[in-house]
Amino acid sequence: MEFDSDSLLRQVAEENQKRIDDLRCPVHGEAPRIEFLSSAGSIAETNLHTCCEVLTAMVHERLGVEKDTTS
Ligand SMILES: [Zn+2]
Numbered sequence: 001m002e003f004d005s006d007s008l009l010r011q012v013a014e015e016n017q018k019r020i021d022d023l024r025c026p027v028h029g030e031a032p033r034i035e036f037l038s039s040a041g042s043i044a045e046t047n048l049h050t051c052c053e054v055l056t057a058m059v060h061e062r063l064g065v066e067k068d069t070t071s
Pocket of ligand 1 (some may be wrong): 025026027028029030041051052054055
């Protein structure tokens with residue numbers, strides 16, 4: 001039986017989208033968007049779309065993404 005990683009990743013993307021649905025950029029008032037990418041024969045992936053780095057940082061904080069500490 002083949003494991004359907006495609007739909008699993010889609011589920012994760014939808015869950016994450018719900019978790020950040022109420023976030024708005026304080027600068028532009030834009031909402032973040034998670035896009036699910038899938039093409040036949042290749043690995044599916046998700047893309048985060050934001051208007052700027054401020055919103056990206058807010059999304060990462062909400063989702064608990066590790067920050068890059070290199071400076
Ligand atoms: Zn912004």
